[in-house]
Amino acid sequence: MKRECSSISELLDKYFDQEVTPEERSLVEDHLPSCPACRSALLSMGNLRNLIKSPVEEAVERENFPWVWEKIERGIQQEEKLGLWESVWSWLDMISLRKKKILIPAVAAVVILILITAPLLYEKMSSYPVLSVVEYVESDTYNVMIYEREAPQVTVIWLFEGPDEEPLTS
Amino acid sequence: MRRKAYFFVILVFLLSPFLGGVAFAQVQVRVRVMEASNAGSGFDSSLRDLHDQLGSLFSFSSYRLLKDETVSLSLNQPVSLPIPPERSLELTFINQNRVTAEIRVKITRSGRDLLTTLVRLAPGRSVSIGGPNPKRGEGTIITALSRPKTIQE
Numbered sequence: 475m476k477r478e479c480s481s482i483s484e485l486l487d488k489y490f491d492q493e494v495t496p497e498e499r500s501l502v503e504d505h506l507p508s509c510p511a512c513r514s515a516l517l518s519m520g521n522l523r524n525l526i527k528s529p530v531e532e533a534v535e536r537e538n539f540p541w542v543w544e545k546i547e548r549g550i551q552q553e554e555k556l557g558l559w560e561s562v563w564s565w566l567d568m569i570s571l572r573k574k575k576i577l578i579p580a581v582a583a584v585v586i587l588i589l590i591t592a593p594l595l596y597e598k599m600s601s602y603p604v605l606s607v608v609e610y611v612e613s614d615t616y617n618v619m620i621y622e623r624e625a626p627q628v629t630v631i632w633l634f635e636g637p638d639e640e641p642l643t644s
Numbered sequence: 645m646r647r648k649a650y651f652f653v654i655l656v657f658l659l660s661p662f663l664g665g666v667a668f669a670q671v672q673v674r675v676r677v678m679e680a681s682n683a684g685s686g687f688d689s690s691l692r693d694l695h696d697q698l699g700s701l702f703s704f705s706s707y708r709l710l711k712d713e714t715v716s717l718s719l720n721q722p723v724s725l726p727i728p729p730e731r732s733l734e735l736t737f738i739n740q741n742r743v744t745a746e747i748r749v750k751i752t753r754s755g756r757d758l759l760t761t762l763v764r765l766a767p768g769r770s771v772s773i774g775g776p777n778p779k780r781g782e783g784t785i786i787t788a789l790s791r792p793k794t795i796q797e
């Protein structure tokens with residue numbers, strides 16, 4: 475009997491916290507009616523919990539834990555101060571592209587798209603931006619006149635024998 | 645490490661069209677020499693683009709092709725070719741700004757400089773050098789320099 479009480483008392487804490495298995499529960503509940511010591515121990519546990527619970531709950535209701543919020547805000551701010559690459563990678567980590575089966579085809583598609591569009595864009599950006607095609611002209615023999623027209627694009631350097639000569643313009 | 649490798653490969657792919665433009669090992673320049681006159685009418689079919697341009701500016705009725713040659717120019721390496729009438733044309737690829745090539749053009753006759761100029765040629769753009777005006781019964785010589793319309797030479 476004493477041995478049984480000893481083994482049951484080891485289960486009392488778990489029983490009180492409702493963490494016992496069904497077998498352990500029936501074992502304890504069969505034992506309790508016949509053991510005043512275990513009943514008393516269980517009652518003490520209940521009293522002790524009630525004794526602690528009320529003041530703690532009152533303290534929690536009064537307290538808003540400002541230090542906890544400060545800590546959370548600090549954590550958020552540190553996360554916001556990520557570097558550019560870290561931000562990019564953390565973004566990639568968050569999306570499903572991170573999985574290799576999607577990431578590699580996605581990157582390949584973007585690269586192909588850029589390779590196709592970049593030359594077109596480059597050519598468009600590089601379309602002739604300035605009117606002047608002729609940087610300079612030097613001639614000791616002739617007088618020189620430069621014609622430039624944008625539509626149609628025409629640039630002509632015309633040589634003259636003398637100052638009185640006129641070009642054959644239409 | 646693998647992430648850096650990915651980024652490097654992507655970066656090279658992205659910059660490849662631009663790197664090609666920066667390298668500019670060579671540029672091609674088409675040289676066409678023609679005789680423009682008012683004797684007769686018509687023009688060679690290979691001068692169609694120039695006829696449209698020059699026709700808006702000059703009153704010549706006839707354009708006859710005398711020479712058509714495409715030369716590849718390397719940086720700072722002059723290329724000379726004879727052009728009618730008994731002149732020499734020297735082209736030197738000086739510099740490239742994006743797709744626009746700076747080319748120094750020198751025309752000489754019997755070793756004497758007739759004309760030196762620096763022109764900026766973008767793909768599809770042409771520069772014509774002509775004159776002096778023809779005497780009676782003669783045509784005037786026009787030398788047209790142009791670059792093919794391609795991104796990479």
